[in-house]
Amino acid sequence: MALIEVxxxxxxxxxxxxxxxxEAGEVLGVIxxxxxxxxSLLKSLAGLLPCRGQVRFNxxxxxxxxxxxxxxxxxxxxxxxLPQSCASAWSLTVANIVALGRLPWRDGExxxxxxxxxxxxxxMDVLHFAGRKIDRLSGGEQARVWLxxxxxxxxxxxxxxxxxxSLDLRFQQGIMVALRRHADETxxxxxxxxILALHDLNLAARHCDRLCLMQNGVIRAFGPPEAVLANxxxxxxxxxxxxVDLRHDPPVVLPA
Amino acid sequence: MAGTHVTSRAILxxxxxxxxxxxxxxxxxxxxxxxPVAEGLRDWLAGRTTAAALVMGEIRxxxxxxxxxxxxxxxxxxxxxxxxxxxxxxxPGLTGASQGAAxxxxxxxxxxxxxxLGVLAPALAGLVGAGVTLCAMLALAGSSRADVVxxxxxxxxxxxxxALATVLNFSPNPFAMQELVFWLLGSxxxxxxxxxxxxxxxxxxxxxxxxxxxxxxAALGLGEAVAESMGLDCRRGSRWIIxxxxxxVGASVSVAGNIGFVGLMVPHLARPLVSNRPERLxxxxxxxxxxxxAAADTGVRLxxxxxxxxxxxxxxxxxxxxxxxxxxxxxxxxx
Numbered sequence: 001m002a003l004i005e006v007x008x009x010x011x012x013x014x015x016x017x018x019x020x021x022x023e024a025g026e027v028l029g030v031i032x033x034x035x036x037x038x039x040s041l042l043k044s045l046a047g048l049l050p051c052r053g054q055v056r057f058n059x060x061x062x063x064x065x066x067x068x069x070x071x072x073x074x075x076x077x078x079x080x081x082l083p084q085s086c087a088s089a090w091s092l093t094v095a096n097i098v099a100l101g102r103l104p105w106r107d108g109e110x111x112x113x114x115x116x117x118x119x120x121x122x123x124m125d126v127l128h129f130a131g132r133k134i135d136r137l138s139g140g141e142q143a144r145v146w147l148x149x150x151x152x153x154x155x156x157x158x159x160x161x162x163x164x165x166s167l168d169l170r171f172q173q174g175i176m177v178a179l180r181r182h183a184d185e186t187x188x189x190x191x192x193x194x195i196l197a198l199h200d201l202n203l204a205a206r207h208c209d210r211l212c213l214m215q216n217g218v219i220r221a222f223g224p225p226e227a228v229l230a231n232x233x234x235x236x237x238x239x240x241x242x243x244v245d246l247r248h249d250p251p252v253v254l255p256a
Numbered sequence: 257m258a259g260t261h262v263t264s265r266a267i268l269x270x271x272x273x274x275x276x277x278x279x280x281x282x283x284x285x286x287x288x289x290x291x292p293v294a295e296g297l298r299d300w301l302a303g304r305t306t307a308a309a310l311v312m313g314e315i316r317x318x319x320x321x322x323x324x325x326x327x328x329x330x331x332x333x334x335x336x337x338x339x340x341x342x343x344x345x346x347x348p349g350l351t352g353a354s355q356g357a358a359x360x361x362x363x364x365x366x367x368x369x370x371x372x373l374g375v376l377a378p379a380l381a382g383l384v385g386a387g388v389t390l391c392a393m394l395a396l397a398g399s400s401r402a403d404v405v406x407x408x409x410x411x412x413x414x415x416x417x418x419a420l421a422t423v424l425n426f427s428p429n430p431f432a433m434q435e436l437v438f439w440l441l442g443s444x445x446x447x448x449x450x451x452x453x454x455x456x457x458x459x460x461x462x463x464x465x466x467x468x469x470x471x472x473x474a475a476l477g478l479g480e481a482v483a484e485s486m487g488l489d490c491r492r493g494s495r496w497i498i499x500x501x502x503x504x505v506g507a508s509v510s511v512a513g514n515i516g517f518v519g520l521m522v523p524h525l526a527r528p529l530v531s532n533r534p535e536r537l538x539x540x541x542x543x544x545x546x547x548x549x550a551a552a553d554t555g556v557r558l559x560x561x562x563x564x565x566x567x568x569x570x571x572x573x574x575x576x577x578x579x580x581x582x583x584x585x586x587x588x589x590x591x
Contacts, residue, residue: 072487090477
């Protein structure tokens with residue numbers, strides 16, 4: 001079943017008439033050049049941008065499946081949002097940052113909340129530096145903490161805006177695997193999914209089930225990575241000649 | 257994490273103990289040192305009119321309670337505003353409320369407004385002034401974005417400051433001007449219980465308003481987008497925080513004039529005690545602020561008799577070096 005169905009979603013000046021559906025268990029990669037509307041699409045799905053159109057979120061309780069009618073706190077429990085750049089104004093410990101993920105549940109101090117926080121830290125492998133201050137960590141370590149904060153809220157849908165930008169290969173892999181595992185929870189009976197904006201087309205081809213190619217706020221191609229990357233419009237959209245090796249599995253995209 | 261829980265639980269009782277100790281000292285210090293504190297308080301409560309009861313009930317107790325309430329208000333307001341603006345250098349005066357309160361009170365001295373209110377007139381006019389500047393600031397800022405709020409507060413403060421200077425310039429007589437200047441310097445002396453009756457409700461109301469925004473303060477540390485995505489209404493919550501802080505600052509400036517640096521300094525002292533968590537900063541900041549102002553006022557009273565040093569000047573004299581040290585430390589981080 002579709003986890004989220006987007007119909008003719010528009011954000012003035014940024015996104016126009018976007019329709020797509022994310023199946024439960026799926027990782028959907030949104031690709032496209034800078035300014036193509038990827039971030040705006042994720043933000044409007046997270047409820048941060050006013051938008052027109054219909055968004056049906058099927059993991060929500062009956063009667064509240066229209067995203068616009070979902071109370072903000074319920075929405076926050078179901079949808080986790082990881083912004084493009086994260087920072088903490090205060091020098092908090094890793095454990096305290098991850099604990100903020102429980103704010104929508106109001107149970108950060110309870111046993112249940114503590115268990116969720118601990119699980120999230122284990123998943124992202126940050127438990128061994130839980131007591132360290134966030135500003136003393138490397139960029140890669142910080143990225144894991146920010147994602148652990150999202151995991152602590154145990155959301156059904158994760159919206160991640162370029163979660164691997166500026167990370168080295170190992171950290172990129174760690175983040176992508178963690179997001180994949182989140183979508184895979186669907187097999188355990190809880191419908192989950194991930195939508196992420198990505199700049200690295202090879203990473204997108206490797207880790208996403210389907211891709212959504214955007215340009216100027218409009219979807220130009222949607223489907224399995226092989227199909228989207230084989231789209232003849234791809235070089236024109238990115239504004240440079242590309243060589244796409246489809247014999248490779250997953251496909252490889254390089255500037256020609 | 258268990259360790260931090262134990263220490264954070266011990267912090268509040270510890271701060272309360274320090275506060276009680278300072279309060280006891282403050283009650284014991286005064287112009288007539290032989291006054292027995294406990295006996296005086298007992299007599300005052302029992303309604304007996306002994307000399308000790310008069311000294312305690314009419315002079316020292318109101319003064320100490322006022323110092324505590326002013327300190328708590330400024331500490332709370334500072335902690336909340338620094339959390340909202342995510343800026344450790346934000347001073348409660350940034351809302352424009354303190355300049356507005358000063359202007360309101362100055363107008364009373366100048367135009368002799370509300371004569372029927374007697375000594376309370378400057379304080380009430382101060383509250384009105386704080387309210388007006390606050391509304392002007394919120395209207396000018398329009399949104400809750402931290403940088404716009406700071407700019408709007410600065411603009412409104414500047415206007416109120418210019419108006420205040422004008423009032424001083426055209427002061428009708430030198431005595432009114434002197435009275436006004438001394439009032440502005442900040443003091444809790446010779447105020448009496450009616451002032452406390454004005455400040456205490458403001459402290460309770462402002463405190464409750466800020467206390468209800470703890471979750472927003474916690475989430476805002478990660479930015480407005482994250483806070484919104486966690487289901488919090490930043491716009492509305494920010495307005496409540498500004499309102500609560502302005503109420504606290506406006507009320508305390510109205511009754512005690514400018515007591516500088518407390519709102520700026522206190523959250524920095526409290527932060528290490530709560531692992532820098534903005535939502536846990538409120539109560540410790542209130543307690544430390546109360547302790548500091550009561551201690552400073554006791555210090556003022558311990559100075560040799562003669563012309564009394566205003567407590568607002570003492571806190572500024574102590575606070576300014578702290579501020580310089582803070583800038584120095586920040587500079588070191590960026591080197």
